[in-house]
Structure formats: structure tokens, C-alpha cells
Amino acid sequence: MTEVKLHGFWYSPFTLKVKWTLELKGIPYENIEEDRFNMSVQIFQYNPIYKRTPILVHDGKPLCESTIIVEYIDQIWPENPLFPIDSYERALARFWIKYADDMVSAIRLLALSSNSEEQVKAIEKIWEHLRVVEDRCFNDHEKKFFGGDTINIVDIAFGSMVKFITVLEDALEVKILEYEKFPHFHLWYNNFKNVPIIKENLPDQDKMLAFLKFSREKLLGSS
Amino acid sequence: MSKGDKLEVLDFWASPYCGRVKIALEEKGVKYVASEEDVFGCKSDLLLKSNPIHQKVPVLLHNDKPIVESAIIVTYIDEVWPSNSLLPTSAYDRAQARFWVDYIDKKVFETGRSVWGSNGEEREVGTRDFIEVIKHLEEALGEKNYFGGEAFGYVDIIAISHSPWFLAYEKLGGFKIQDHTPKLSAWIKRCLKRESVAKVLPDPEKVYQFVLHFRKMSGLD
Numbered sequence: 001m002t003e004v005k006l007h008g009f010w011y012s013p014f015t016l017k018v019k020w021t022l023e024l025k026g027i028p029y030e031n032i033e034e035d036r037f038n039m040s041v042q043i044f045q046y047n048p049i050y051k052r053t054p055i056l057v058h059d060g061k062p063l064c065e066s067t068i069i070v071e072y073i074d075q076i077w078p079e080n081p082l083f084p085i086d087s088y089e090r091a092l093a094r095f096w097i098k099y100a101d102d103m104v105s106a107i108r109l110l111a112l113s114s115n116s117e118e119q120v121k122a123i124e125k126i127w128e129h130l131r132v133v134e135d136r137c138f139n140d141h142e143k144k145f146f147g148g149d150t151i152n153i154v155d156i157a158f159g160s161m162v163k164f165i166t167v168l169e170d171a172l173e174v175k176i177l178e179y180e181k182f183p184h185f186h187l188w189y190n191n192f193k194n195v196p197i198i199k200e201n202l203p204d205q206d207k208m209l210a211f212l213k214f215s216r217e218k219l220l221g222s223s
Numbered sequence: 224m225s226k227g228d229k230l231e232v233l234d235f236w237a238s239p240y241c242g243r244v245k246i247a248l249e250e251k252g253v254k255y256v257a258s259e260e261d262v263f264g265c266k267s268d269l270l271l272k273s274n275p276i277h278q279k280v281p282v283l284l285h286n287d288k289p290i291v292e293s294a295i296i297v298t299y300i301d302e303v304w305p306s307n308s309l310l311p312t313s314a315y316d317r318a319q320a321r322f323w324v325d326y327i328d329k330k331v332f333e334t335g336r337s338v339w340g341s342n343g344e345e346r347e348v349g350t351r352d353f354i355e356v357i358k359h360l361e362e363a364l365g366e367k368n369y370f371g372g373e374a375f376g377y378v379d380i381i382a383i384s385h386s387p388w389f390l391a392y393e394k395l396g397g398f399k400i401q402d403h404t405p406k407l408s409a410w411i412k413r414c415l416k417r418e419s420v421a422k423v424l425p426d427p428e429k430v431y432q433f434v435l436h437f438r439k440m441s442g443l444d
Contacts, residue, residue, distance in 0.1 A: 049326060049359060061315055068321045075314040087302040088288060094295045099276075132276055 004029035007043060008054035009036060010203055011211050013104065013160035014066035015054040020156050021070045023197050025077050067097055070153060082153040093154050096137070096146070100157035103129045107161065110168055111212060114220050123176055126165065130182050133158070138184035144191055151195055159192045167208040230255035233270050233282040235262045236425055237433050239332065240293035241281040242384035247297045249419035250380070251304040294324050297380060309377045316371075323363055323370060324381045330356045331385045338396040339388075339434050342443060350396035354403050361404040368413065375417060383414040383424070390427035391434040 006022065006029050008015030022029050034040060034053050046055045046062035056063045058076070063069050074083045084090050106125035113119040137146065146154035165176050179186045192198060230248065234241045234257040241257075248255045260270055260280050273282045273289035283290045283299070290296050301309040311317050334356050337349025360382065364370055370378035389411075393399055401408040414420050438444045 058315075063315075063318050063322075065322060065325060068318050068325065071321070072314050072318040075317070087299055088285075088290070090302070091290045091295050091299040094298070095292055098292065098295075136276070 003057075003059055005032055005057040006030070006054060007032045007034050007040070007046070007057070009034060011208060012054065013107075013164050014101075016160040016163065016201075016203070017066045017156055018054045018056060018069050018073075019201060020160070020198060021073050021082060021153070023201050024082065024151070024156075025073065025080055027073070027077055067101060067157075070156070074153070082147075082156070084152070093146075093152070096133075096154045097157040099129070099132070100154070100161050103161045107164055107168065110172070111164075112216065112219060113172075119172065119174065123174060126176055127181070130177065130185055134182045134185045138188070145188065151192060151198070155188075155192055159189070159198065162189050163193075163202065164208075167205065167212060170205065171209050171212045227286070228253075229284070229286050231284040232257045233260055233267070233273065233280050233284070234258060235260055235280045237387070237430055238262075238280060239384040239388065242387070242423055242425075243293045243380050244281045244283055244296050244300070245423040246380050246384065246419045247300045247309060249422060250309065250375075251300060251307060253300075253304055294328060294381060297377065301377065309380065311371055311376070320371065320377050323360075323378045326359070327378075327381050327385070331382075332388075335385070335388055335392050338392045339438065340441075340443065346396065350392075350398060353392060353396065354398065357400060357404045357407055361407045364406055364410055366406075369410070375414065379410075379414060383411065383420055386411050386415070387425050387427045387430045388434075391431040394431060395434070 004022070004027060006015070006018060008018065008031075010033060019031070032040075034043060039051075039053075043053060043055065044051050046057065047053075047064045050064065052064075054064075054066055054069065056069045056072070058072075063072055071083065074081060084093050103126060106122050106129065110119060110122035110126065113122055143149075145151045146158070151159075162177065168174070169176050177186055177189065193202060230253060232241065232244050232248070232255055234245070236259060245255075245257060258267075258269075260266055262280060266278060269284075270280065270282060271278055273284060274280075274291045277291065279291075281291075281293055281296060283296045285299075285303070290299050297309065311320055331353075334349060334353040338346055338353055341349060363378075367373075369375050370382065389400055400411075415424070435444070
């Protein structure tokens, strides 16, 4: 009987990416919630280089870094593949996953912005990313998702980031994923968050807002 | 490689990222054309069209279809030409290989830049950081001949592509890699004996002169 454990933070886009992958493939796993300010000793053993989550432990063997983890999951459990089969399409998917992951630095900057100048700068960086995706990824009007009729790993990668953008919109009372600016992206996200498995596994918005407020108070001394 | 395959690498001679792509193609025995880009001057229309988002080299054009991001390109090459496999077969070993490739990508060039691209205390800090990075790599290598074990593979290609820059780091940082990571030094010598690596990688002295010139132009000297 195979044993899968996921160490992560419920509020992290990277943990969410792995969670969604496991759920979509119907892989049973034990979710181990870590406390960022008091991580279990195993984290340092499993990931001595970065000392961070998410970490997947499969039959006692640890895997680190969310993009590497999801590719591993797709290889070990190939049913309902989330990566394209064609090599060129795979290369494109890997490119967009990295592009989605790269949004996190602007999202973090926004989450920890302490004045309106920092806020504007961070939002503009996020918009730069969204503009690229809006202009380049929605030319095939037949496709509902990046994966076609069903979601794939690129949908998951962007979806995990966009979820956090929506939390920041509420928390900071700013508009980021505006329909007028990014109509296709907006529509895609509405479809994505209503996919049953995603909907069941979306972190609660109010809980996220409270957590963000707590984090900002702790790190900035303000909300 | 099938008769009809057309392969072009949009290239810059000093770039480790371009070096990886060419080494991978050489390892596969696949014919390609390397087109030098004027990365600091005027980038070609082909480059701007093939990599509109980042506008960077390397780009691999496979029958005119662009693939970008060097680690992604090397993986693509390994998948399209599967003989003489560069990545390990087991999923877990692949994940480990990808981890180290990701680490090298995040750390080696950036810490190296903090050595050659700064002065004074900043450079000292950069030097310490760089040495820490190569120590981690030495640990990952362990007693093996190559990162993947007995055979030269994916991680080796990604890592060795940075070696032409090490002379510049050593001279400017005032240290010798050999003193801190003897196993890694031995691994570098081992890799440089490989035909693909020897053919592709630039002369470290030439890279060092390039770095000095760049420093002068940037007002660092």
C-alpha cells in the first residue's frame, strides 16, 4: 500500500498546486499542516537546502519544489495526465508553469506593501504578467482551459496564483484581475474555480483574508 | 535525427545557458546551426519573434518552432531524441536531477555575478555565497564520477556550462575552487575531457577578458 504525505501551508499557492494535482488524480494522501513559525524537524531533514514546503513524501522518500513534485506525480500516476503528451506541448506547458510561478514575487511584494507607492509598483508588475498571458494564451477560442476541455497543469499553476490575487484584491481593496483589462483571463478563472474538484479545494476566502491581515500585522506592524 | 529536421540555436558565445543547449545537441549527435546574437546591441528579428516575452537567448528552433528556457530546451532535446538518455529513467531520480538543475539555475550565475559584478564588501559577501553554493554541489556529487552516477547526464550538462566563468570568479574573488571543492574540481576536469563539452564551451580566459571589459563599461573599474 503506497503512502503519500504532503507537508505544506494551506495558504501557499505552491502547496495548493500540489494539493490540486493529488485531488485531480484521486491519489489518497495525508495532509500535514506545517506552521511557518514552528516547522517540524522533518522539513529541515527533507529539504536541507531551502528548508521550506511543500514537501511530498512518497513511501518515505521526500520530494521538494512544487513544480518538480507535480511532474513526479504525473509520472508515477499517469492516469488522467496533467502534462501534455506531445514533447513540444510539454515544453510550452513547462514554460507557462514557470511564468505562473514567477508571479509570486510581485504577489508577495503586494501582500507586504507598506505604502501606496509600493502597492502600485507591485500591481503593475502583476499586470505585466497578466497582460502577457491575456495576449498570448487565449487565441484558440475553442479552448475553455489551457488544457482544452479539461484543466491541466498550466491551469493549476495559474489558478493557484490567481486565487491569491483575489484575496489581495479584497484585503487591500484594489482591483487587479479586472474584466475590462483582461477579459479572457477573467472568464478563464471563472470557469476554472467552478471545476468541481477545484471548487471543493479552494482555501476559504475569509480565512485567507484573516490570515493575510495577521501576517501583515506580524511583519509590518500594520494591516 | 530524421532527414527533414532543421535545428537552429539562437546563441551567445559566453552564455552558459546557450552552452547547455549546444552540449545536449552534441551529446545526441544531432546537427544544428548556431546563430550568434548581438545580445547587448541589436537583437535579431528572429530572436524577438521567437522569444517575444523574455527576448533572451538561447532559443532552439526545431523546424522553425521555438523552444525557450535552457533547462526546458535540454529536457525537450532529451525527449525528442531519446537514445543516449540524459535524464535518469526512474521518476524519483528525475525529480532529484530536476531539483539540482533548478538549484544551479537559481544560484550559480547569480552568486557568480555578485563576485564579478561588484566591489569591496559586496564582492566579499558574493564570494562567500558562491563558495557555499559550490559546496552544496560538491555534497550532491559525493563520490560519484558524475551527478547522475556513472554516466554524464542532465545535471552535469547544466552545471558544466557555468565552468568557463569560474576563472573570472576566482581571479576577481581571490579564491580557488580547488581549495574549497576538490571533488567538484576533479569533476570539472573530467567533463572538460568530453568531446561535446570541449567543443562547445568557450575558453575561460576569453570569458575573463569579456567580464573585465563589461566591468569597465559598467564603471566598476
